[in-house]
Amino acid sequence: MSGVHSDEDRPDELTERYRAASAADPAGPSDAVRNSIFAYARTVAADSATHPVATAARRRPAANDYSWRISAAASVVVAGFATLLAWHLHAPTRVPEQKPNASSSQVAAHHPPATAPTVSAERLEPSPVDRQAGTAPAPNSVTTRSRQRANVTAEAPLQAHNEAAYLEPESGGVMNSQAPAEPAAGFVAHSGKPDPSALAAGSKVESRATGAPAAPSAALAPPSAQADTAASARSSNMAPNPALVAAAESGNRELVDQLLRNGISTEQTDARGRTALLIATLRGDTTMARRLLAAGARADAADDSGDTPLAAARRQGPPELARLLESASHP
Amino acid sequence: MLRFAAGDVQAFEQLYRRHELRVWRYLQRNLGNRAISDELMQDVWFSVARAASGYQPSARFTTWLLTLAHNRLVDAWRATRHKERAAAVAGSDALSLVEQLAADSRTEPPERAQSQQHVAAVFAAIEQLPPEQRQAFLLHAEGELTLAEIARVTSTSFETAKSRLRYARSKLRQLLQEYA
Numbered sequence: 415m416s417g418v419h420s421d422e423d424r425p426d427e428l429t430e431r432y433r434a435a436s437a438a439d440p441a442g443p444s445d446a447v448r449n450s451i452f453a454y455a456r457t458v459a460a461d462s463a464t465h466p467v468a469t470a471a472r473r474r475p476a477a478n479d480y481s482w483r484i485s486a487a488a489s490v491v492v493a494g495f496a497t498l499l500a501w502h503l504h505a506p507t508r509v510p511e512q513k514p515n516a517s518s519s520q521v522a523a524h525h526p527p528a529t530a531p532t533v534s535a536e537r538l539e540p541s542p543v544d545r546q547a548g549t550a551p552a553p554n555s556v557t558t559r560s561r562q563r564a565n566v567t568a569e570a571p572l573q574a575h576n577e578a579a580y581l582e583p584e585s586g587g588v589m590n591s592q593a594p595a596e597p598a599a600g601f602v603a604h605s606g607k608p609d610p611s612a613l614a615a616g617s618k619v620e621s622r623a624t625g626a627p628a629a630p631s632a633a634l635a636p637p638s639a640q641a642d643t644a645a646s647a648r649s650s651n652m653a654p655n656p657a658l659v660a661a662a663e664s665g666n667r668e669l670v671d672q673l674l675r676n677g678i679s680t681e682q683t684d685a686r687g688r689t690a691l692l693i694a695t696l697r698g699d700t701t702m703a704r705r706l707l708a709a710g711a712r713a714d715a716a717d718d719s720g721d722t723p724l725a726a727a728r729r730q731g732p733p734e735l736a737r738l739l740e741s742a743s744h745p
Numbered sequence: 746m747l748r749f750a751a752g753d754v755q756a757f758e759q760l761y762r763r764h765e766l767r768v769w770r771y772l773q774r775n776l777g778n779r780a781i782s783d784e785l786m787q788d789v790w791f792s793v794a795r796a797a798s799g800y801q802p803s804a805r806f807t808t809w810l811l812t813l814a815h816n817r818l819v820d821a822w823r824a825t826r827h828k829e830r831a832a833a834v835a836g837s838d839a840l841s842l843v844e845q846l847a848a849d850s851r852t853e854p855p856e857r858a859q860s861q862q863h864v865a866a867v868f869a870a871i872e873q874l875p876p877e878q879r880q881a882f883l884l885h886a887e888g889e890l891t892l893a894e895i896a897r898v899t900s901t902s903f904e905t906a907k908s909r910l911r912y913a914r915s916k917l918r919q920l921l922q923e924y925a
Contacts, residue, residue: 432867451761
């Protein structure tokens, strides 16, 4: 402390003048004070000689003693530990259902189609209680975010289709407006019957989300079975468009290709009996029509009003598409 | 101090005599009252005697001793609100001292009389300093403490102590200009 010296520390002329004046001042404490202090010092010395332990025990800690800092630090540590302990003891217990979803695809495959996606989604996502408690989901569980990511991937083209349907009410707009919000869920919302194509898409999403291989689904079922399912869906006015028809209607060639690779039947029709090829023809999409023809679509498949892709192409073109369909109908 | 802690009373008396005037003058020049200064002087040295058994020489003894004196001084000011009355009391004491020295100067030879007038002027100038500046100056001039030690005794920062001492010197220089 006294090691810090500056110019201000040096006694200047004023300090010397003061010291000279102070030395000239004979004033000082009285003898009574001096004697009193000496007497007290003798008493203290005698007391400490006779009761050394008692004196030491009576001694109060100095104001600059550092022990209080140690005590304060120890108190903080103890309080923190107690808080952690209390938090640990009062934390809500985990719901046992929060286990890894190894069987999520199995659930989707074996449950009734109308309830399978719901059960799967509930099992995949942490319960609201756990979310409120701030508990982290299992490392290999599917969180809400990943689930939403997968759904968005599957929904994107269909959403575009729905928007297009609103713009074209004459091409099945009424049906589209009643389409479920989540086509990837893999079932028909109103009729309660499964839609094979949508179920295939939903199963694909499910397998991508869980990392487990997708279970065999109706998408890989024989075309005849799919046709029956499509017919039953068509019988209901409330049924939404099948995925392939919807994809063709939205002009999403990539999704059409993906669905065709998954074995989706080209015989699927919408509520008015229109196939994907007829819709592609009505849109004048030659490329998509070529892909559908390559996948086995029939150029003479008539809708409820008797219109066929070939007739539509001849009627409204383009000529290239008409030639393509003619060559397909007369191999 | 350590010898007194071991039971040597003579060591305490030597210690007292060595620092007696330093402490008493610090108290008296701040308070301007002999009676209160004697009382606080006694209190300070009682504390020294009591603390001897646990004394650990972590700093200079003078610093520690003047810290005790300064704390007693502040306590006394707080207890009796001496701060407000200090000017009047100190003024009376200072006035009496100045008057006494002036009276003595009339009977003394001219050189000695001039010296006594100068002493009275110095004390009067110190009395006119603000308390904090006066403490800083007295701790420096009377207690021979450094700025860092002054800061420690008065529980202020180094810069504050330095500033107070600078202002005190400036004002004293101004007040004692005619005696320079």
